[in-house]
Structures are given as structure tokens and as C-alpha cells.
Amino acid sequence: MKQPALWFVVESGTDVRIVEGLAPRFDLSIYARSTGGREVSQEPSIPLVLDRGPASRFLFALFLFFRIALRRVRPDFILVQGYSLAAFAANMGGRLSGVPVAMFVCSPTEEYYRCRRLDSDGEKPYRAHELRLLETLGKLNAVAGSRYVVLSRYLASVVEEHGGSNVEVIPLYGVDTTTFRPADRPKETLRRDRGLPEKGAIIFFSSRIAPEKDAATLLSAVRILRERGVDIHILHRSGGYRTFARLAEDAGIGDIVIATDAVHPVNELPLDYQASDLCVQASRAEGLGFSPLEALACGVPVVAAAVGGLRETILDGETGWTYPVGDASALASAIEDVLARPDEATRRAEEGRRLVEAQYEREKVFDRFEAFVKEVVAGRSHGAARSR
DSSP states (O other): OOOOEEEEEESSOBOHHHHHHHTTTSEEEEEEEOOSSOSBSSOOSSOOEEEEEOSSHHHHHHHHHHHHHHOSSOOSEEEEETTSHHHHHHHHHHHHHTOOEEEEEOSOHHHHHHGGGGOTTSSSOOOHHHHHHHHHHHHHHHHHOOOEEESSHHHHHHHHHHTOOOEEEOOTTOBOTTTSOOOSSOHHHHHHHHTOOSSSEEEEEOOOSSGGGOHHHHHHHHHHHHHTTOOEEEEEESTTHHHHHHHHHHTTOGGGEEEEOOOOTTTTHHHHHHHSSEEEEOOSSOSOOHHHHHHHHTTOOEEEESOGGGGGTOOBTTTBEEEOTTOHHHHHHHHHHHHHOHHHHHHHHHHHHHHHHHHTBHHHHHHHHHHHHHHHHHHHHHHHHHHO
């Protein structure tokens, strides 16, 4: 049976695992805005059709609209990131061409933007008119579009507040539980192989450095623990690792931070989880949060802020520990409790892995998305046949 032709519209870069999950199931083409960096986070293991558009968001939206509305060869389905200007162009182009479009929502854009107010020295300043523009685009896309694919029930509520309907909760890209799995070697051996400290606890923190990810609260919590005499380190992997290292120095704990660029998400990332004692997700806003799910799949306990989609996966007393957003003292206490009760930490991590296997396992997630697309495409074909 012929695979549906899917266009994946990428305005701000995407993770290689999403691309590699889509490619075997669809005749996949990627339309990406040129950002000066990687459109796909890592080099894919499979060949891809990648069409780069202009760097300007406005010009990329025009490029996309005309590609969809005027091109003779059209896809069966279009998946577009978020509910931004590119999504509006895709939705309008889809209306003219008759191609079904779904907005793929991974984050609460407005909430992320509001977090800039807490980071006055950041590279991206807060501007009230920009926030109003984002809010307006959210509402316009709810009128122009007819479908959403979101990662969590929380994100479903976000787009429903815009006026959106027809929302599918499908947590692409899922977690590959055969790759992210409990360690089969002693932690000391893993640490030695990864060049990590063999003594002391290691916190894994892989979030990008952005106001919504709240690295400052984590650093403050670890400073509290160090003052209490806890032997602890932070392992950080992201493109913003230099900024994280500088922030750690400013906090007076630069000597206990191991910070490097992001590592390969399949070959190396699971080893970092396995070598760590716990994972912290210190977000001020979060659509879902895959790092905690990957950690749980590896049998590693999680401490997370009680916010957004994290409240659906990290349940205090069941699958992890939670703390109030921005409360460094509460975060420090939660970390201390994880380290003081290894049996309880193991129990909660095991419960968390069962949650991941049941609801977020990669193959199940992409199977659900494939079934959703085929149902939409089949409905469109039947409708066209009836109209004739």
C-alpha cells in the first residue's frame, strides 16, 4: 500500500528522533526555515528530502503558502510546527488546495515568552507587543486551522483557550524504551567510561538554557546542598552549555559542574542518564517534558517542577518528586530525599518506567499518529468521491 505523502514544516528546527519516526511511515518531505543552524538536531540515519526556505519568518510564511496553494504535486497531509506565522500560512494554503493540515504543538508559546520577564539580562528581551502578536496568532490559527496534534492534555487546554478544536493528544516523538532502559553495568563503570566523577551524586540536567527552563533555581538548590555538605555534581548537556557553566561560576559552584554540548540522542544520551543518580526538570513552563520520561525509562528517579505537562507524568509519591516552581529550598529538599532513600527512589523510577511503556513508548506513539493521518486522508478521499 502506498505511503501517505507528508510534508513536515519546520520553522525553528526539530529533533532527529521525530524525523526518523516519521520517515518509515510516510513519503516524507521537510520544508524548513533557514536559521543558520541545523534544521534537524543531528544528522539523520536515513536520506531526507529537505527544502530550505527564507530565514525571515514572514518570507518563509509566504514561501510556504505558495508552495502549498500553487504547487501541482501536493501532499496528502501537512504537519506544521506550532501556531505561529508559518502555521497560519500552511492553514490558509491548505484551505485553498484542499490539503489537510495539523498544527503540531510541543510548547505553550505564550507561557514560554512570559518567562522572559524573569530574565531581564537575557539575549531575548521581553516585549509586550510581541506577546500580543503571539496571542493573536494563536487565535487566528484556531480560526484558520481545523486540527491540532499536541503532546499533552495541558497543551490541549492551551489551544482550546485559543478557540481551537479537533485536538489529538499524541506525544510525538515518544521514548524508545529499548534504547532508554535501565543500565546493565555498574554505575561506577558507566561513569568511568563517560569520564564522569566516580564519587558523589550526579544530577542530570539536559534542558536548553532559556528563561522557561529555570537553570537558576537548580543552581541555587545545589548550592544549598553543597553548603549542607552533600557531595554532588551537575551534568549538563546542551548547546547552551557555556552559558550554564558561566551561571554556575556566578553561583559559586562552577567546580562541581560538568557541562558540554549536546550528545547523540541514541548512542550517548542514555548512558548519561544511566550514569546519573537523578534527573531534574526545573521548568517554569513545560508542554510535556521528554527528559524526565527518558530518565524514568532508564530507571533513574526524577524531580520536577509541578507545572504544565509535567504534572501529567511526574506524580509526587508515585513516579517521582515534585516541588513548587522557582522554590530552590523545596527543590534542594526533594533532591536530598531522593539521595537519602535509594529504595524509594528505585520504586518510583520503576513505576515511572511502567508509565512510559504504557503511554509514551515510541513505536506506539508513531503508530497512533500514522493511524490518525490515514484516517484523515481516507475521510478526505471519501468526501471528494461523494462530491463528484
